[in-house]
Amino acid sequence: MTNNRLWTIDFALTLLTSFSFFSGAFYLVTVLPNYISEIGGSPFQVGLVVGAWGYLPLVLRLYVGRFSNFSNKKLLIRIGLISLVIVYVLMSFSKTIMALFILRFIQGIGSATIPTASGTLIANITPFSRRGEGLGYFGITSSLGQAVGPAVGAFVLNQYSYEAVFLLSAFTAIYSLGLIHFVKEPQIPKQTKMNHTSLIPKNAILPAALFFSITLCFAACCAFIPLLATERNITQVSFFFIAHGGVSILARPLGGKAGDLFGRIPIVIVGMTCMTVAMISLSMISTNSGMIIVGLFSGLGVSLSNTGLFALALDRVSLNEQGGATAVVQLAWDVGIVISGVGLGLIATQFGVTSIFIAGAFFPFSALLVILFLLKKRVLSFKKAVL
Structure with a gap:
């Protein structure tokens, strides 16, 4: 009989490791910009240093994914955590912009x-029939880390010092090392290991490309909603992020479970539709209550699309390509954030902030049309995946 159990010790410890990683990283979100300013950094330098941790993943993630195809997930997670311990400790002694930039780059x-190795590990641990649900819970770890981390970092700063926040991040990474030590990594069969794997699994490209349309939208929300709120005298921008984060925590596992039962494509279609509605609504709202409603639609859009397309990417590749598929989907986040900041920023400069969200609605709507076309051509199917 096939073991259909999801909540094992290995599954729970891997989730806790991922949550701890994101929490430790996001302790610095509300702290690092002020610290850079206090030691003499300009606004440009603040942006340069804060964004520096996103540069290496653009290059490394695909190679990490390929290495994760085999039984190397715990090793990669340990390497990442050890590097973070060193970086965070050295940050507590750093008093120059250049030193912080270098350390942030190494971060x-x-x-x-x-994220890539732990995502692949979750995919290996989770029973196939509950893959979407398992990936949904994995997605919650980043959402919770982003919600808890900044508040904890701000609290520690107010009570103690900048150095205390950096050291807390280092301690959190050490704690994560302890957690991952007890995880039993599934072994990839020897005959599977021998197979050649490409850097980018071709069957994962379509789900990642579709998800790219969502990352462009969400990056626009994060970067430009504060400007939209100022322009329209909306006082509670936080309502959007609270609503988005709250519904994400529910939608990820429930949407993933629905995908296991009914197929990935139906929940992706719902997600794309919700994101299109959210972006169009953002071009029109002018109230705090409107921010809540849009946040709910955005949270559903990102959560359902991400969970469904991540699972779809894994469904479409072999066991020894799961690391590569995970990396490709996560790379859509990295590239989307970089391109969105520059491209949509140019649109805002020429046509105003409102135009960003009108343009943003084009991306998920276009992806939705592509999905419907591929369904008609039978490249995609409504049927649920079968192992």
């Missing part, structure tokens, strides 16, 4: 290795 090793 990208952890950003490349840990």
Whole structure:
């Protein structure tokens, strides 16, 4: 009889490791910009240093994914966590912009290795019939880390010092090392290991490309909603992020479970539709209550699309390509954030902030049309995946 159990010790410890990683990284979100300013950094330098941790993943993530195809997930997670311990400790002694930039750049090793390797590990641990649900819970770890981390970092800063926040991040990485030590990594069959694997699994490209349309939208929300709120005298921008994060925690596992039962494509279609509605609504709202409603639609859009397309990418590849598929989907986040900041920023400069969200609605709507076309051509199917 096939073991259909999801909540094992290995599954729970891997989730806790991922949550700890994101929490430790996001302790610095509300702290690092002020610290850079206090030691004499300009606004440009603040942006340069804060964004530096995203540079290495653009290069490393695909190679990490390929290495993760085999039985190397725990090793990669350990390498990433050890690099973070060193970086965070050295940050507590750093008093120059250049030193912080270098350390923040090196922090990208952890950003490349840990999410990719832990995502692949979750895919290996989770029973196939509950893959979407398992990936949904994995997605919650980043959402919770982003929700808890900044608040904890701000609290520690107010009570103690900048150095205490950096050391807390280092301690959290050490704690994560302890957690991952007890995880039993599934062994890839020897005959599977021998197979050649490409850097980018071709069957994972379509789900990643579709998800790219969502990352462009969400990056626009994060970067430009504060400007939209100022322009329209909306006082509670936080309502959007609270609503988005709250519904994400529910939608990820429930959407993943629905995908296991009914197929990946139906929940992806719902997600794409919700994201299109969210972006169009953002071009029109002018109230705090409107921010809540849009946040709910956005949270559903990102959560359902991400969970469904991540699972679809894994469904479409072999066991020894799961690391590569995980990396390709996560790379859509990295590239989307970089391109969105520059491309949509140019649109805002020429046509105003509102135009960003009108343009943003084009991406998920176009992806939705592509999905419908591929369904008609039978490249995609409504049927649920079968192992």
